Amino acid sequence: MIDSTQSTLFGRSVRRVHAVGVGGMGLGPLVVFLAGRGWSVSGEDVALSPAMAVQLDRVGVRLTDEGELPVEVDLVVISSAISSSHPTCLAATEQGIPVVRRGELLAELARNYRLVAVCGSHGKTTTTALLLTALRAQGVPVGYVLGGLWVDDELPPAAVGAGDWLIAEIDESDGTIEHFAPEITVLVNLDWDHADHYTAETDLVAAFAGLLQRTRTTVLGWEGCALTQRLLTQAPAGLTAKTFGRDGDFRLVTLESGAGEQQLQLGGELPQLTVTLRARGEFNALNATAALGAMSLMGETPAAEVFADYRGVRRRQTVLLADADLTVIEDYAHHPAEIRALLGSLRQDLAEGQRLVVVFQPHRFSRTRQFKVQLAAALAQADALHLLDVYGAGEAPLPGGTTADLYAELVQTEPELPVNYLPGDAAGVLELLRQSRRAGDVVAFVGAGDIEKRAREWLAELAEETARRSEWDGIAHSLREVLSADAKVVREEPLAKKTTMRIGGAARIYVEPESTEDLAAVVQVARRAEVPVRMLGRGSNLLVPDAGVDAIVVSLRRPAWETFTKLADGRVRVGAGLRLKNLCGLAAKAGLSGFEFLEGIPGNVGGALRMNAGAMGGWMFDVVESVDVVTSEGEVINLPREELHTGYRHCRELANCIAVQATLRPVTRASADAVGRKIDVYRSKRQESQPREPSAGCIFKNPEGDSAGRLIDVCGLKGTRIGDAEVSTTHGNFIINRGHATSADVIELVRRVRTKVHQEAGVLLQPEVLLYGSEWEDVL
Structure with missing residues (x-):
């Protein structure tokens, strides 16, 4: 049994530790472990989550303000996101206090244990958690340091244990992997990542090869990963190499998926078992197989109920909400391989008509630049995508590594995927998510930054x-x-x-x-x-x-609002609900000319007044004498034309009043046949120049001295499509609905058209169509 009071580290006595970045999923659990050994621990973090704060408070960790180094400290430990120029690090150096990274301290502690190191590119935390659940189910009192938080807040993310085993998740991202010498190494898989530290794939492979060289007894790796297999075949003499997977020594034979869980049948060197796992996807089935293989290598024989108490790890397919109307999931996936596996498993569980909507926060500028193309391909599995700004994790922005760069890649390679991105405006992105939500949607918040906060904010809203x-x-x-x-x-x-x-x-x-x-x-x-x-x-x-x-x-759709009354002096009084088409027809029968330009506008009198509708050179208020309105106080008053302030597509007074009736004065009298022929001419012009598919009319206002349709055409945007929303090939200033377009599709298409016209023609088009109940400036 290990003596937990041992306190000689890095050649000096250590009992008082201060942690910088204590809220991180790597350092926070390690601090809990230190406190469990009876050490005095303090810490600081500018972005401490409530969940981690609970765990730290439970073990007595004292929190300080940023840059506040306590008076009596033997050692400062920092997370990988903290630079050496941090004020606390500088203060510690001035006082001669050693500053070490999280991985360096964990490796030093692990020298006195039989370490089971769970490492690799994807699934480390889940595999570690599954191994711990299985051991706990069979009463094995191991020590552990998890790389995350359990869904169950009652379970600590680390514990000292009572034996000589220590289960720990080993992070390769900052190079501290070189300090570990495990008893057993579990290599879940291997993908090139962390380009800020490993400039080539060979550098990453060399780091793991070194870990295997230092492993004392056994390495367990996934037989389905080519890089892992290469390392296993090159394992040093005397090291036992075992595999897990479909064709591994520890074998996953079959799996059957149900609602949020799987039945796994196991074999090979594992007992012939069928176990239930409450987690989706084959990748989680492989994680479970790896965990049971590691348990066997520790000398423990797993039973069928080993995962009965597994409740999951936060941000690993964590279900935040599930009802008939909406399912919300959060997941830590941030590498293309992880995202591809996650979204693939979620798609498998979708019912007919359900959409997979993804909110994605890229993690680190270096990773985004490195995997921009692969990220776009993985995210394309979504039915709709909302992008947040990159979470830098201490990195400065890099050219080619921003969310704007990822967005541009998606626009080019996945032109029909509805993608929403508002630089610097996460709240705006989430508002668009709310506006575009449909019944039955599965919404996945994906990423390794602070996106879990955004998910909870959205749910609170x-x-x-x-x-x-x-x-x-x-x-x-x-x-x-x-x-x-x-x-x-x-x-x-x-x-x-x-x-x-x-x-x-x-x-x-x-x-x-x-x-x-x-x-x-x-x-x-x-x-x-x-x-x-x-x-x-x-x-x-x-x-x-x-x-x-x-x-x-x-809506003024009742017959009482659709009146047309010819007055004795040639004027007409019309109800606000009267369709413009009917107004023109009734006026023609009465021999009244001057309304023909309104014939093809698909609206009613009230809308034409509110928007000062115009076409073919005519405007609604050219023929208005007065308007009866209901005010915002509920009073009914008459406003003569001279008191109304009108302009291009607006009437100031009707912004806060409701038109109920208008008195119109025709331009001239003419025979019904003459008026009818004029209407036919206007109708023909519209049919020749405007699309017949469903649309809202001209989408943009014409800039002064130019035509929005012309600018869109010369920029080559006709036919551009997102989902079922398309820039009409008949008239560039129309966006048409090809059948199942959504408002989000149209908004994103408006954004793309505006951006390209602005870039290529120097004109920033303004929407003419109303965003009903919202404002364009809030989404553009």
Whole structure:
């Protein structure tokens, strides 16, 4: 049995240690181990997670401010993300206190144990955790240092144990692997990584070859990894080499997957067992096989129930939420091979119609630059992708290694994949994720930085949204009490089919009032509840977010709003719900000319007033004499034309009022046939120049002195497609829906078009289509 009070390290007596970067998944568990030996431990970290803080507090680790070195310290240990120029390191050096890296201290401690070193590129933490679970299930009191936190907070990430075995996860990223001399080495797999330290694959292989040279008895490696097999065949004389895997000495014979778990049948040098593993994917089945192989090499015979108490490790396929509407998973995967395996396993469990939505945070600029192409290929397994900025982990940005570079690679190689990236705006990215969410989505937060915080922030916002739903129920109830019996009030009414683009989510409350009195009552209820009211006409010139609209959406679709009354002096009074097409037809029959330019605009009078609709050289307010409106206070007033401030695609007063009726003055009188012929001419021009597929009309405003469609055309963007959203080949200023486009598809396509036109033509196009319920500036 090892004496846990042993305190001579690096040739000196050590009992008081200060840890810099104590919140890290490598250093935090090691500090817990030191405290378990009875040492006095303090630490600092500018980004300490609540979960790690709980573990440190439990063993009495004293936390200090950044750069605050306690008075009595024998040794300073730093994580691999801390540089030698850190203020605490400089202070320690000035005082003659040794500063060592996490791996150096762990290796020094391990010299007095029979070390089982779990190492390799992917799956170290999970394999270590599975081995510890199996040993604990059979009462083997080993010491251990995990490279992460258990899902169960009651389990410490490290423990001193009662025997002479120490199970530890060995990290190769900073080169400290050269200090270890294990009893048993478990090499789970090997991929070139950590280009900041290993400039070539041969350098990485040499580091692991050195570890095998120093291994005392046995090495266990995956038979399916070519690099691992090469090392095993070159193992030094006297070292026993064993394999695990489908054709290994410790054999995974078959596996059957169920909902979140697998049945593994084992063989070879393992007992003929069938064990249950609560983790997805064959890579986790291989991790479990490696763990049981290592257990056997330690002299323990695994039983069928060894993984019964396995609850998982944080950020390894951790399920944060699972219900019929949404599943949210977080995972530490950050290397292309890990991401490929993770997303592949998640895709296998998707039901028909479910989407795999990924939020990815690249880890380190050097890794992103090194694996940019492979990362893009691995992430392409997603149905939609949201990118966060690189988590540098102490590195400075490198050319070619930023998220912008990864985004550019994805745009080029995966042009139809919906990708969302807002530089420096993680909150904006998560808001777009919320807006584009669909029922049944599986959302995976993937990466090794601080993305787990983003995942929990997003879930907290969703929880608030759930609470808000009950408030919307109350508002809907209030509306039903005050509106006329025939008025329509619906919760979560789908809006896609009510728009010309056939895209978007639901309105929190949808109302079709029967009268002006009803409409005024809607406005008053909304004002008391402090929620917005948004008008929906015929659904043209707008894009509804996938997540829907947090508002009372009002549509004037009842017959009472579609009136056309010819006045004695030639003017006409029209309801705001009257379709523009019908206005033109009725005016033509009455021999009234001047409205023909409105015929092809797929909207109603209210929308045309609000947006000062225009086409063929004419504008809505060219023919307006006055407008009746409901104000934001619920009052009904008349606004004459001279009091209305209009311009390109807007009317200032109607931004905060709702048009209910307008008096129009035709330009001239003409025969019905003459007006009809003019309408036919305009209709033909539209049909020849505009696409017939579902769209929202012109997507961008024309810049002064130029045409948005022309700029898009000369930049070669016609036909550009993301998902089922496509820049029309008929007219470049239209984005069409090829069948199943989403709002997220359109937003990303708008972003790409704007970016390329800006880069190549020097013009930053501004959207003309409304982002209904949101603002373009928030997503662009």
